[in-house]
Amino acid sequence: MKFVFFANTDWYLYNFRLSTARRLQAEGHEVVMLSPPGEFGARFASQGFRWISLGMDRASLNPLRELLTVHALVRVLAEERPDVLHNFTLKCAVYGALAARLAHILATVNAVAGLGFVFTSDSAKARVLRPLLKLMLRATLGSKRSLLILQNPDDASAFLDARLIGAEKIRVIRSSGVNTARFHPVYRHEQNEHGRLRVLMASRLLWEKGVKEFVDASSLLHAAGRDIEFVIAGTPDSGNPHAVAAAEMQNWTDAGLVRWLGHVDDMPALLNSVDVMVLPSYYREGVPKCLIEGAACGLALITTDRPGCREVVSQDGIDGLRVEVRNARDLAEKITRLDDDRELLSKLGLRARQKALAHFDERRVIQQTLDVYDELLYPGALKHAPEAPASRARRTVISQ
Structure with missing residues (x-):
């Protein structure tokens, strides 16, 4: 199967999501990294992953530029035809979810870590953008074959209170994980x-x-x-x-x-x-x-x-x-x-x-993330399965 990871910086994908990509790769799947240009993009090749550079300005508010970005994203997804599109950050979640519908990508995971500038700032710019972003979130995140991953219960409550998405669509996975073997104490x-x-x-x-x-x-x-x-x-x-x-x-x-x-x-x-x-x-x-x-x-x-x-x-x-x-x-x-x-x-x-x-521990976080993929790829099949057998079921079915 093919997975596309889409984020607003190559730095984010390289530092926060490389371990998940390696796990999928080890199980025989293809993972493609997609982001705006950056100095980390070239590093993916040495890790065995393709990287596609998308002409996206994450700070842009120009309507024409943003429409062109979504159009380019639709074209990439139509060419790649991933089985799962995993979007990271608010802007990528909105654009990725919209492009996935237009490109007929069935399974979409949207991961939002924190609510970002628009929801946290009291500036005039943020206050103007907030209602528009809420409208876009309601319009894009609720598709049938999609789930939203949040990192803490406070954000889950915020999304529910604002009626941005239904509770049945939210999964809370605390953090992107840390490699506790690489990050470990040294006595001084x-x-x-x-x-x-x-x-x-x-x-x-x-x-x-x-x-x-x-x-x-x-x-x-x-x-x-x-x-x-x-x-x-x-x-x-x-x-x-x-x-x-x-x-x-x-x-x-x-x-x-x-x-x-x-x-x-x-x-x-x-x-x-x-x-x-x-x-x-x-x-x-x-x-x-x-x-x-x-x-x-x-x-x-x-x-x-x-x-x-x-x-x-x-x-x-x-x-x-x-x-x-x-x-x-x-x-x-x-x-x-x-x-x-x-x-x-x-x-x-x-x-x-x-x-x-x-x-x-990132092994725990990665497994929880892969379980979310299972829910979308095999709806209903793993509904009552315990955690460990669910992992085995996914590997068996995907390999067929």
């Missing part, structure tokens, strides 16, 4: 000897992710004489109107407030060089990848009680620390608490690792 002696605390924020550089609060917390603690290293990994998101400019990042670096690494390929090595993962987000997250990677590496986690974030840190002081939204002083106090209490630092890291193994 200096952590227990009260060495210099290293605090990391790794995310897209958007204001709503709490970048300013992270930098302000650094400023407060440096002014207080605390010797704590603040590290930021990530690049400005040029496709998002709320991106932090590179010049701003450089100014903070020059002022000695943070060490900015930009994009990092070897995340396990970086994570095993720090002590704490911080995400002071007030963005409408799915389940943040940085938090589950940090958890898998046994880092203490600090984040907010916001949708998606609360899936990882569910109990303050038990599996991480929760910080108030937009409150740099509270964040500074939480970091100070871990700097002063290395026993708590270790305890939170251990419990984060345990939670990653139990809930966010």
Whole structure:
């Protein structure tokens, strides 16, 4: 069988969905990657996957340009004829679902991780776009042979409350998963000897992710004489109107407030060089990848009680620390608490690792995703089947 994975960046497909593609490939299926042009697209060939570049601008609002994008997408799908189209992110879900209908692709999975700028921003632009996007979601997501994957119950409730889709069409799969064998703790002696605390924020550089609060917390603690290293990994998101400019990042670096690494390929090595993962987000997250990677590496986690974030840190002081939204002083106090209490630092890291193994291991997430494919490919056949036999049934039937 053939699967097409469609996302708004090649970076997303390469970093978040390559493991699922490998699993399908190992079972004898073809997976084609589809996204706008980017520097990661060429890497798919070395992994054994075809990549198709689609002329799509994820930030565009030009009606003519968007119609041309949908037309090009229909043409690609008509040529490829996938058995399953899996769309990722809101815009791709809307365009992919519409193009799938026009190209007569029967099985469509739409995955939305977080509700994004249009639903989270109070800007005039977002308020204007919100009703239009809701209308498009209602029109495109409810087709007979389609399902919607969301990453947390808060988003499921939001879709239901807005009457965007019926409950029978929603499946909640918490996160895109993490490779817990690749991301694992490495013991560092200096952590227990009260060495210099290293605090990391790794995310897209958007204001709503709490970048300013992270930098302000650094400023407060440096002014207080605390010797704590603040590290930021990530690049400005040029496709998002709320991106932090590179010049701003450089100014903070020059002022000695943070060490900015930009994009990092070897995340396990970086994570095993720090002590704490911080995400002071007030963005409408799915389940943040940085938090589950940090958890898998046994880092203490600090984040907010916001949708998606609360899936990882569910109990303050038990599996991480929760910080108030937009409150740099509270964040500074939480970091100070871990700097002063290395026993708590270790305890939170251990419990984060345990939670990653139990809930966010990518093998679990991939199996749940493949089970969704089963529901669409063989409607009714697996309705009452237990989880493990369902997996076996899919492999048997697909191979025929």
